Amino acid sequence: MTQGSLSEEALRQIRLFRRQYLQLLDAQNLAWPSSETLRSSQAQEWIYEHLFQTDDVSHFLPPERYRLLILKPLMSKIENSIVDPEEDEISDNLMSTLAELMFSPMPDDATAAQQRNWVTYTPLSKDSPSLDKEPELKLLENRAVISGAGTTGLRTWEAALHLSSYLISTPELIASIKGKRVIELGAGTGLLSILCASHLGASQVVATDGDEGVVQALHENAAFNDVKDAMDIGVLWWGRALKGSWMFEKDPSVSCDLVLGADVTYDKAVIPALVSTMRDMFEVWPHVQIIISATIRNSDTFAAFEYACAHNEFNVHEVDYPLIPMEQQTSLFHSTAVSIKIFSITAPAKQRDPYAI
Template sequence: MDELQVLSQLRILRHQYFQLVEPYQLRWPDSAILKAPDVQSWLFTNLFDADGITSPPPQRYQHRVLKLLISKLEKSIDNPEEDRRCLFNHLLTWFFPCEQEISNDLMSAMGTLLTSCVPSEADSAQQKAFVTYSYPLHLNNGSTSDERTVTLLEARSVISSSGTTGLRTWEAALLLGSYLASESGRTIIRGKRLFELGAGTGMLSILCAKYLEVAGIVATDGDEAVVDAIKTNMFLNGLDTDDSSGCQVRTAALKWGWPMDATTFSEDYGMETPDVLFGADVTYDKSVIPRLVSTMWEFFELNSALQVFISATIRNEQTFETFLNACKRNGFGFEQIDCPPVPEHDQVGPFYPTSTPIQIWRITRSQVAKDPFAI
């Protein structure tokens, strides 16, 4: 295996690690590669160097991954009994001569984690943590670049007091992000004004504002606490409302079903009427579909040429069928975008399960709607 192939494997592992993929799902290079001193040095620098990584995973997660890595290195040692005893002593005293097998840096990182007050699994699951999503840019030579990353503070196991699921990023958003970052998606949104419904963590809006050359974007959610979290995540990614990047970036609370005032839209949202409206995982609750479709109708009233993109994990086919029927009865045209999920074993970032279908639909206005609440 040549150097570029090894580096590609290591980058995929890094993408998984910073997205907090479960350790047992990480795609490790084989033992012969892991044993190489330069590979171990790369792993320490890029995964476990506390002084050089600005948005690290939780310590509990680091500990689980590093423990697994050291276990793999132990098993690759040529003389298991002798070197395992040496490894144990090295962990305790840090100066036994095992550095030819497992690097001092990796062992020191494990020692630091073992002596830290690492929270329990239960406590760790309830805390907000840095999660980094990678959308590698595919270059002309077939290689990829790591330049497109979005780092968020997420509460992956927490639902807020108001019952929202907007404090973590869901798989439908990850697939929609892949589409928007593709050549086809970039052609649609480049230079356009975007408006996101049910933005949750703000991952999609941040991706578009940071990398995809949009003119402006408003990230909205119906929960004020979630909107505050979006502001924090935008700050983490170097975005603010000062238009310093050349892209207008705004956040706002938006309750679906309320009428839009065309004369005050710019004043309310700091942006002219949008060209593209999008939302991910916004159709999972049948009870909100009338209000969602009503809001889409209001946006079409503002701009009849609007394009709407809805990404949905199809957990309940009847619920999603209710959404499509509502669109049909309101005079909306719709078509499914050809952007199937990447099989899990081929994903290079972001990473998401594919056991439940995920679909992206483009919705347009084909005629004047008479009843925005029609279902």
């Protein structure tokens, strides 16, 4: 099907809807296309081909339960959009897909909660031109499961999405990443690391996490996105000597230009170890910049991080990148119900003596 018969506004609506759908947004957060758009047979076929058709792309589609959850109200909206029953049609392909999904055996809630599913992210800034084929990152995630080590690195959290949005929307940062070496702390599913390796032109990305199960999943996601050769992935425990880590065993002269961390200030108990690792990084790479994206769930926890940074005389600057309400977001969708702040952190003007009392 060609897109020439669809208006620019109709294409804008259905492309936005597709991005949200592939990111598995809750139905109440979807920007449903207008009745005028849904009434169009061309729009219906576009939706079928790009959201529900299983040929060739079924490996990356949302789970069947989610497809059914979205297709049922979508069909209802299409039916309600009909003005002239003799002229306006409902896609046979969409109706057949709905019937197939309704009669397909579905896992129960407990089983579904344990399954890993494809989540597709579209790294587009608000100023990105309209593209027939949009850039995508596909990650296997489990949004309901906490890993064996008690961490939550099997899903992508709001702070990572907000920081990703900031990176792709800031020309100076894009320029500073291209051709440079990036390290991510607490990488989780790897969204930020894979974004830097696949779309922002980093020469090498080191993705680290403190959970071996999460690191194994990171290897898979890097391979799925064809960036495994551009990434080093491994376990890094905060608070332990950086120079004794696998990064330096692999390359004693390893360098770093930028460090990223999203949602790494989640627990007051991890703050001392995190800040210790940051201090190590400044001692090894005095000119490195660390960018932290923090969801402020607990003001006391974040205050502990701020205090630790001040105690170590880090230069901390809050980045002016306000949250965009979800209904105004066009990609990398994330809730703004809780405050998210981004900080740029650099080394003290004079390095602190690590042996000083």
